[in-house]
Amino acid sequence: MKGVKELGERKIIDIILSQLEPMPIMPIPFGDDASAIDIGSGKLAVIKTDMLVGKTDVPPKMILWQAARKAVVMNISDLAAKGVKPIALLASVGIPRGLRKQDIEQIGEGLNKGAREYDAYILGGDTNEASDLVISCAALGIGEKRRLMLRSGAKPGDIVAVTGPFGKTAAGLKILLQNLSTPLGIRKKFMDSVLMPRARLNEGLTLAQTGAVTASIDSSDGLAWSLHEISRASQVGFLIDGFPIAEEAKQLAKMYKLDPVELCLYGGEEYELVVTVKPRLWRRVRDKVSLIKIGRVTREKRLVLKLGKKAGPIESRGWEHFKTSLSKS
Amino acid sequence: MKGVKELGERKIIDIILSQLEPMPIMPIPFGDDASAIDIGSGKLAVIKTDMLVGKTDVPPKMILWQAARKAVVMNISDLAAKGVKPIALLASVGIPRGLRKQDIEQIGEGLNKGAREYDAYILGGDTNEASDLVISCAALGIGEKRRLMLRSGAKPGDIVAVTGPFGKTAAGLKILLQNLSTPLGIRKKFMDSVLMPRARLNEGLTLAQTGAVTASIDSSDGLAWSLHEISRASQVGFLIDGFPIAEEAKQLAKMYKLDPVELCLYGGEEYELVVTVKPRLWRRVRDKVSLIKIGRVTREKRLVLKLGKKAGPIESRGWEHFKTSLSKS
Numbered sequence: 074m075k076g077v078k079e080l081g082e083r084k085i086i087d088i089i090l091s092q093l094e095p096m097p098i099m100p101i102p103f104g105d106d107a108s109a110i111d112i113g114s115g116k117l118a119v120i121k122t123d124m125l126v127g128k129t130d131v132p133p134k135m136i137l138w139q140a141a142r143k144a145v146v147m148n149i150s151d152l153a154a155k156g157v158k159p160i161a162l163l164a165s166v167g168i169p170r171g172l173r174k175q176d177i178e179q180i181g182e183g184l185n186k187g188a189r190e191y192d193a194y195i196l197g198g199d200t201n202e203a204s205d206l207v208i209s210c211a212a213l214g215i216g217e218k219r220r221l222m223l224r225s226g227a228k229p230g231d232i233v234a235v236t237g238p239f240g241k242t243a244a245g246l247k248i249l250l251q252n253l254s255t256p257l258g259i260r261k262k263f264m265d266s267v268l269m270p271r272a273r274l275n276e277g278l279t280l281a282q283t284g285a286v287t288a289s290i291d292s293s294d295g296l297a298w299s300l301h302e303i304s305r306a307s308q309v310g311f312l313i314d315g316f317p318i319a320e321e322a323k324q325l326a327k328m329y330k331l332d333p334v335e336l337c338l339y340g341g342e343e344y345e346l347v348v349t350v351k352p353r354l355w356r357r358v359r360d361k362v363s364l365i366k367i368g369r370v371t372r373e374k375r376l377v378l379k380l381g382k383k384a385g386p387i388e389s390r391g392w393e394h395f396k397t398s399l400s401k402s
Numbered sequence: 403m404k405g406v407k408e409l410g411e412r413k414i415i416d417i418i419l420s421q422l423e424p425m426p427i428m429p430i431p432f433g434d435d436a437s438a439i440d441i442g443s444g445k446l447a448v449i450k451t452d453m454l455v456g457k458t459d460v461p462p463k464m465i466l467w468q469a470a471r472k473a474v475v476m477n478i479s480d481l482a483a484k485g486v487k488p489i490a491l492l493a494s495v496g497i498p499r500g501l502r503k504q505d506i507e508q509i510g511e512g513l514n515k516g517a518r519e520y521d522a523y524i525l526g527g528d529t530n531e532a533s534d535l536v537i538s539c540a541a542l543g544i545g546e547k548r549r550l551m552l553r554s555g556a557k558p559g560d561i562v563a564v565t566g567p568f569g570k571t572a573a574g575l576k577i578l579l580q581n582l583s584t585p586l587g588i589r590k591k592f593m594d595s596v597l598m599p600r601a602r603l604n605e606g607l608t609l610a611q612t613g614a615v616t617a618s619i620d621s622s623d624g625l626a627w628s629l630h631e632i633s634r635a636s637q638v639g640f641l642i643d644g645f646p647i648a649e650e651a652k653q654l655a656k657m658y659k660l661d662p663v664e665l666c667l668y669g670g671e672e673y674e675l676v677v678t679v680k681p682r683l684w685r686r687v688r689d690k691v692s693l694i695k696i697g698r699v700t701r702e703k704r705l706v707l708k709l710g711k712k713a714g715p716i717e718s719r720g721w722e723h724f725k726t727s728l729s730k731s
Contacts, residue, residue, distance in 0.1 A: 075503050077531070085497065085506050085529045092510025096490065096523035108525035110490050112544060118447045122540045124494035126530045161425065161439050165453035165538040167496075168414065174404050177414050181421025194425035196437035200414045201455045202406070204533035209494040211451045211540030215441055 105224050105306070106151040106290060109216070117216045121151040127169075127206035132267055133249050137176055137206075138183030139268050144208035145187025145195075147293065150272035150344040154291040155223070156281025157216035158274070159193040164210050167203025180208070191274050220281045222289035227307035227349040229372040231287050234364040236273045236346045239296050240322025240333070241266035243340025253329060259321040266343070273346045276362050280346070283361060285354035295341035295391030300376055303349065313368035313387065314379040334378070341392025434553050434635070435480040435619060438545070448486040448545045452476045456498075456535035461596055462578050466505055466535075467512030468597050473537035474516025474524075476622065479601035479673040483620040484552070485610025486545035487603070488522040493539050496532025509537070520603050549610045551618035556636035556678040558701040560616050563693040565602045565675045568625050569651025569662070570595035572669025582658060588650040595672070602675045605691050609675070612690060614683035624670035624720030629705055632678065642697035642716065643708040663707070670721025 077085060090103050100109040100117050107121040125131065125144035135143070145162060152159045164184050168177070188195050193212070201207075245263035248255055255263065273291075280286045288307050292299045300311050318326075318337040326333040349370050350358050358364065371377075376387035406414060419432050429438040429446050436450040454460065454473035464472070474491060481488045493513050497506070517524050522541070530536075574592030577584055584592065602620075609615045617636050621628045629640050647655075647666040655662040678699050679687050687693065700706075705716035 077497050077499060077501050077506070080503060080506070082529055086527075088503060088506045089493075089495070089510035089513070089527070089529065092507060093514045093524045094518060096525060099525065101525075103526060105526075108490065108492060110525075110542065110544075112441060112445075112447070116441075118441070118542060118544070120449070120490070120492055120525070120540060120542050122451075122492040122494045122526075122538070123528045124496060124530045124536070124538060126496055126532050126536075128533065129531050161437065161449070163437060163449055163451040163540060164418075165451045165494075166418070167453060167455055167536055168406055170406060172406050174409060174417060177406070177409070177417045178421060181418035184418070185422045189423060195422045196425060196428065196430075196439075196449070197432060197434075197451075198415075198418070199452045199538075200411055200418065201453045202458050203455050203536060204457065207453070207455075207496055207532060207536050207538075209451070209453060209528075209536075209538035211449060211492060213439065213447060213449050213542070215439075215447070 100218060100221065101223065106154045115218050117218050117221065119152060119155060119157040119214045119216045120211060121148050122209060122211040123147045123151065124207060124209040131206065132246055135268050137179040138186065140206065141180045141183025141208055142187035143270055144210050145184055146270050146272050146344065148210045148212035149191050149193065149274060150291045150293060152212055152214050153272045153274040153277030154289050154346055155216065156220055156277050157214040158278055159191060159212045159214045161194050161196045162188055162210050162212045163196055164198035164208060166198060166200045167207030168200055169203060169206055191272065222281055222286050224288050224290050224303050224306035227288035227303050227309050227370045229309055229370050230352055231349040231370040232352055232355050232366055233311055233313065233349055233368040233370060234366050235317050236276045236364060238317045238319035238365065239343055239345065240336035240340060241319045242343045243336045244322045244325045255325065259324060262321050270344050272344050277346055279362050280348060283354065283358050285351045285358045286348045287351060288349045290347050292343050292345045292347050293341065295339050296347065297338040297387050298391030299347040300387060301389040304374060304376060308374065310371040310373045310375045311368055312371050312377050312379060315365065315367040316380055317365045317367050338387060339391055429547060429550065430552065435483045444547050446545045446547050446550065448481060448484060448543045449540060450477050450480045451538060451540040452480065453536060453538040460535065461575055464597050466508040467515065469535065470509045470512025470537055471516035472599055473539050474513055475599050475601050475673065477539045477541040478520050478522065478603060479620045479622060481541055481543050482601050482603040482606030483618050483675055484545065485549055485606050486543040487607055488520060488541045488543045490523050490525045491517055491539050491541045492525055493527035493537060495527060495529045496536030497529055498532060498535055520601065551610055551615050553617050553619050553632050553635035556617035556632050556638050556699045558638055558699050559681055560678040560699040561681055561684050561695055562640055562642065562678055562697045562699060563695050564646050565605045565693060567646045567648035567694065568672055568674065569665040569669060570648045571672045572665045573651045573654045584654060588653060591650050599673050601673050606675055608691050609677060609687065612683065612687050614680045614687045615677045616680060617678045619676050621672050621674045621676050622670065624668050625676065626667040626716050627720030628676040629716060630718045633703060633705060637703065639700040639702045639704045640697055641700050641706050641708065644694065644696040645709055646694045646696050667716060668720055
């Protein structure tokens, strides 16, 4: 019988989902970034829960309020990817015995900061004793049914785009875990990317209003993984010929002979949105949201990365709990 | 600087709440059983999150699917206390490394069972690696603003009532933790109470419809604690002269010379509703919901238990994480 390490997070989620009776009307299917119920008048109540665990989600140097803030941002990012504005969040906090009053204050402060940055509020929650720091947030927003962006609508010919470049977080984690030295100027950018992730909420809300987006996902498990998720949900493939690596990540890769493809595609813990856009509306969308075009949706269900004259498959892997680790080992 | 054990759960919650900027319009105030946002047309989206942690919330003999079911029921109970029907839940599951495929299946099964018993559905969630089993559920329901039952509306003269007798869970935990022998017939009732807690959802929904309930809370932290919470929120006191102990708990107390007051008032992990009712509507309410009258709301902010001719204070204590333990020590 397989243990959880062999199964990995995706398989575990599949096993749990296989036990669940689906709700007769599900505006967002199982396995998408968020869930929803129909509340009438064309509106949906959209909810999301995502859990931050100290051991696996809090990198070295991240202090408590940053961890609490990240727990909020992770959830807001998922609503952003669906084009839904978060209004309120709850936080269940599992607290290890060693923490003190000032640590708890930091947790409260970080939760509040994370929510207020996106004009949302923390309404309440629950605390428990736990062996490890655990912050599980639930986010709630009200969305318009016809504006909802799912993972499943990508069509061959659609343009694939992202809201920003990739690789800074993966590079930042490497710097932290392996204690690499870097020029001060770019170091700060890497650290910000790791310690102060930002959800692309304005972008998500604006993109939803354009009506031009056919599929959307956030990239918290990495760009490659996000593309594979859209591929699975939409039954399409991708030809990625624009390689969206961040300038700073490119520099670090050069400096330490790291694989830029690895940093850009397979890192995870980044919060850009990955979207597919109707080609005829591309210019209109570009006028409203700053997007980087990275390729096209293809009919053939293969995911191909083309770098200059070389082409190769994009692997179905990324950040995965139980399999990926934030520790040095 | 105080550690979390000295602070206790209530103080920790207060510290976190002190860091939060309140939402300008909060239909349910901080610290009540659930939280809500106004969605117009007299409706509220009501949410709740409550976290189950293996070490502190899963008693011996409770198997995994029961633990997962309990994590759902805990949340449903809070919505029931507000008079709101849960529609959908999410579950964030922290999984220790030692679990295997069949364990994960059990977790999924328990989540589904817990939700379906109350006609709700699990819509999704998140899994993580964690040192201890952690199941954090978020429940969502749509409620009518004018029917909402808060903790804060009790008035002097109101009747205090509960939806069932108390003490079976505390007795059951004692039996499990100290391995006490009990007649088989009543043992099963104790075990059911501990392993298969039930939320009083029908009662809560019916009570809300009567418009007769002035305050309501669930009793997951114990009867005494629940009364103190209503007392604090409503600025009233209580004279409790009907002692709602379960027959089986009484028997066990006699058999092992246990304090029946302790079992009935200070046990916790029970899910009865504790409500205050307008006296002129009492009979109408009683016709619709089976309630046990236990006393009256008083103007003076004291909580008094009257047993025959003896009267004494009801202490402000109950089940509390960090301070109360499910282990034998």
